[in-house]
Amino acid sequence: ESQLNPNYSFENFLEGDSNRLARSAGLAVAAKPGGTSFNPLLIFGGVGxxxxxxxxxxxxxxxxxYPEKTVLYISAEKFTQQYIDAVKKNNRNDFIHFYQIIDVLIIDDVQFLSGKTGTQDVFFHIFNHLHQNGKQVVLTSDKAPVDMQDIEQRLLSRFKWGLxxxxxNPDFETRVSILRNKLYRDGVEMPEDIIEYVAKNIKSNVRELEGAIISLIAQSSFNKKEITIDLARTIVEKFVKNTKREVSIDYIQKVVSDYFQMDIDTLQSKTRKRHIVQARQLAMFFAKKLTKASLASIGSQIGKRDHATVLHACKTVDNLSSTDKQFRKYVEDITKKLSV
Ligand code: ADP
Ligand code: MG
Structure with missing residues (x-):
C-alpha cells in the first residue's frame, strides 16, 4: 500500500562521512514528520x-x-504516469485529493519532472497544500536544486525551503562496512582481504559495489570455486571497465554544460564570452585527463578546435585552478560529477 521496502531501513543504511548529514536529517524527519524545518527534505546525489x-x-x-500516519513512497515517473492517466479519465481532482490527504509524501527522482509542466503544476499545488498543513515531504534527485533544469522556478524555490x-561517494571505510553488513545479512562468509580488494577498487557507486560482491558469490557457488583474489580481480575488472566506458568526451561535455546550465552547442560555439570559454576549456581539460583521446581528436570533438587550442586549454585550467579559488571549485565540482 505505502510501497515501502522494509529492507531499506536506517539500520541497513551504514553511516559514513559521505552520508552523515543526509542520514541524520532523515532520522530527524522520521522522529517528527512535518515538525522540523527540514520540509521538504531533499536528498540528492549520483547514481547508486x-x-x-x-x-x-x-x-x-x-x-x-506512527502507524496511524499515511505514508506514501512513489517515484516521480510513476507519479507522472498516474497524473496523465487521471487527466485522461477526467479524474484530475480525485488525483489531487488523494495526494492532499497523505501525511508523508516521498517522491523519488524528481529530476524526472524536468520539462513536464503539467505534472509540475499539479505537484506544486499538492506540495503547497501538504506544506501548509504541516505534512512532511521528502524528495530525492540526482542533482541539487541549483543545478536542476527545466523545473519551474516556483517549484525550485519550494525545493529550497527545507534542507x-x-x-x-562513500570513503573506503564506509565501503568496507557496507560490504560486511551485506555479507552478514546474507549469511555469506568472505575473506577480509577480498572484501577490502573489492572496496578498494569500486569507488563511486554502492550499487556496483554490491553488484560485484553478488557476482563474486554467484560465480564461486555456480562454479564450485573458492573465492580467491584472482576471481575477485576478474569480476572487479568487469565492473570497473563498464564504468570507465561511460566517460566519453560526449559525456564530459554533457556534464560540463549541465554544470554551467548551458547546452552543448553553446559550449562548442565560437563565442569568446568568458564563462563559455572557461566551460569549453574545462571540457577539454577533463577529456585529456579522463580519456585516451589525442589532443587533435579532443579538439575536433569539442567544437572543431585544433590540438594547440586543447593544449592551451589544459594549461589554462591548470594555472587557473592553482590561482583562482572559484575556478578550483569548478574543477572539484565537475570532478565529483564525473565520479573520478
Ligand atoms: P540511488 O537511488 O541513489 O541510485 P539506491 O538507494 O538504489 O541508490 O542504492 C543502491 C544500492 O546501494 C542499494 O542496494 C542500497 O541498499 C545500497 N546502499 C547505498 N548506500 C548505502 C549505505 N550507506 N549503506 C548500505 N547500503 C547502501
Ligand atoms: Mg534511486
Missing part, C-alpha cells in the same frame, strides 16, 4: 549512492513510530 534506500528508510521508520542534503 543510496537516495532510494534512504527515502524508504524515512518512510519505514515513520510507519514504525537539501547530498549523498557523496
Amino acid at each position: 549512492l543510496g537516495k532510494t534506500h534512504l527515502a524508504h528508510a524515512i518512510g519505514v521508520d515513520i510507519k514504525d513510530k 537539501s542534503a547530498e549523498l557523496q
Whole structure:
C-alpha cells in the first residue's frame, strides 16, 4: 500500500562521512514528520549512492513510530504516469485529493519532472497544500536544486525551503562496512582481504559495489570455486571497465554544460564570452585527463578546435585552478560529477 521496502531501513543504511548529514536529517524527519524545518527534505546525489534506500528508510521508520500516519513512497515517473492517466479519465481532482490527504509524501527522482509542466503544476499545488498543513515531504534527485533544469522556478524555490542534503561517494571505510553488513545479512562468509580488494577498487557507486560482491558469490557457488583474489580481480575488472566506458568526451561535455546550465552547442560555439570559454576549456581539460583521446581528436570533438587550442586549454585550467579559488571549485565540482 505505502510501497515501502522494509529492507531499506536506517539500520541497513551504514553511516559514513559521505552520508552523515543526509542520514541524520532523515532520522530527524522520521522522529517528527512535518515538525522540523527540514520540509521538504531533499536528498540528492549520483547514481547508486543510496537516495532510494534512504527515502524508504524515512518512510519505514515513520510507519514504525506512527502507524496511524499515511505514508506514501512513489517515484516521480510513476507519479507522472498516474497524473496523465487521471487527466485522461477526467479524474484530475480525485488525483489531487488523494495526494492532499497523505501525511508523508516521498517522491523519488524528481529530476524526472524536468520539462513536464503539467505534472509540475499539479505537484506544486499538492506540495503547497501538504506544506501548509504541516505534512512532511521528502524528495530525492540526482542533482541539487541549483543545478536542476527545466523545473519551474516556483517549484525550485519550494525545493529550497527545507534542507537539501547530498549523498557523496562513500570513503573506503564506509565501503568496507557496507560490504560486511551485506555479507552478514546474507549469511555469506568472505575473506577480509577480498572484501577490502573489492572496496578498494569500486569507488563511486554502492550499487556496483554490491553488484560485484553478488557476482563474486554467484560465480564461486555456480562454479564450485573458492573465492580467491584472482576471481575477485576478474569480476572487479568487469565492473570497473563498464564504468570507465561511460566517460566519453560526449559525456564530459554533457556534464560540463549541465554544470554551467548551458547546452552543448553553446559550449562548442565560437563565442569568446568568458564563462563559455572557461566551460569549453574545462571540457577539454577533463577529456585529456579522463580519456585516451589525442589532443587533435579532443579538439575536433569539442567544437572543431585544433590540438594547440586543447593544449592551451589544459594549461589554462591548470594555472587557473592553482590561482583562482572559484575556478578550483569548478574543477572539484565537475570532478565529483564525473565520479573520478
Ligand atoms: P540511488 O537511488 O541513489 O541510485 P539506491 O538507494 O538504489 O541508490 O542504492 C543502491 C544500492 O546501494 C542499494 O542496494 C542500497 O541498499 C545500497 N546502499 C547505498 N548506500 C548505502 C549505505 N550507506 N549503506 C548500505 N547500503 C547502501
Ligand atoms: Mg534511486
